Amino acid sequence: MTDRKLVGYQVVPDNNIPAAFQVTRLLGTELHIPDPDKTAAFFHDWLGLSVTNDNEVQLEDNESIRLFATDSDDKTRFGRGSIDHFALAVADTDELEKYYQIAKEQHLNIEEYIDRGWFKSLYVRDPGDNRIELATLGPGFSLDEPILTMGSALGLPPAFEDKRQEIMDYYAKTGVNFADKN
Numbered sequence: 001m002t003d004r005k006l007v008g009y010q011v012v013p014d015n016n017i018p019a020a021f022q023v024t025r026l027l028g029t030e031l032h033i034p035d036p037d038k039t040a041a042f043f044h045d046w047l048g049l050s051v052t053n054d055n056e057v058q059l060e061d062n063e064s065i066r067l068f069a070t071d072s073d074d075k076t077r078f079g080r081g082s083i084d085h086f087a088l089a090v091a092d093t094d095e096l097e098k099y100y101q102i103a104k105e106q107h108l109n110i111e112e113y114i115d116r117g118w119f120k121s122l123y124v125r126d127p128g129d130n131r132i133e134l135a136t137l138g139p140g141f142s143l144d145e146p147i148l149t150m151g152s153a154l155g156l157p158p159a160f161e162d163k164r165q166e167i168m169d170y171y172a173k174t175g176v177n178f179a180d181k182n
Helices: 036-047 093-105 158-173
Strands: 028-033 056-058 064-069 086-090 109-115 120-125 131-136
Touching: 028 036, 036 056, 036 064, 036 093, 086 093, 093 109, 093 120, 093 131
Parallel strands: 028 064, 086 131
Antiparallel strands: 056 064, 109 120, 120 131
């Protein structure tokens, strides 16, 4: 729980959830992994993050990543009920580039370094095979749609724009319809 409040432009309009109860941020996450010490070293060595004696990776503003040893060697498959990755914000493209260079120097498992237009991202696998995304906060989704109408149409990265109709048709078959103005 946080005492942060959404300001006017952050409140999602036409929403059944009152502004006081809309999600403002996540305070952290848990990773259940075979070797917490190895993963703790990964976060410390790559990102310079502090790790407590009880395997809690310290982020900003009392946020953290808790590391727990798992007693299972089972590999799971991405799908409903699971997560693909989690993201950590970086200040700007210079900071993202710094972590990219460190990841290369440390021979980390870099999956992708990409400019999505709205932000730039770096995807790296940790020793527990979790996908970690570092992403810039800017320029943001307001790059190509006004904040007051954001989300009323299907926003697509430029790389998928030529598949817009195919994507719209797919979602229409599943009962998801967008008031697409593009």
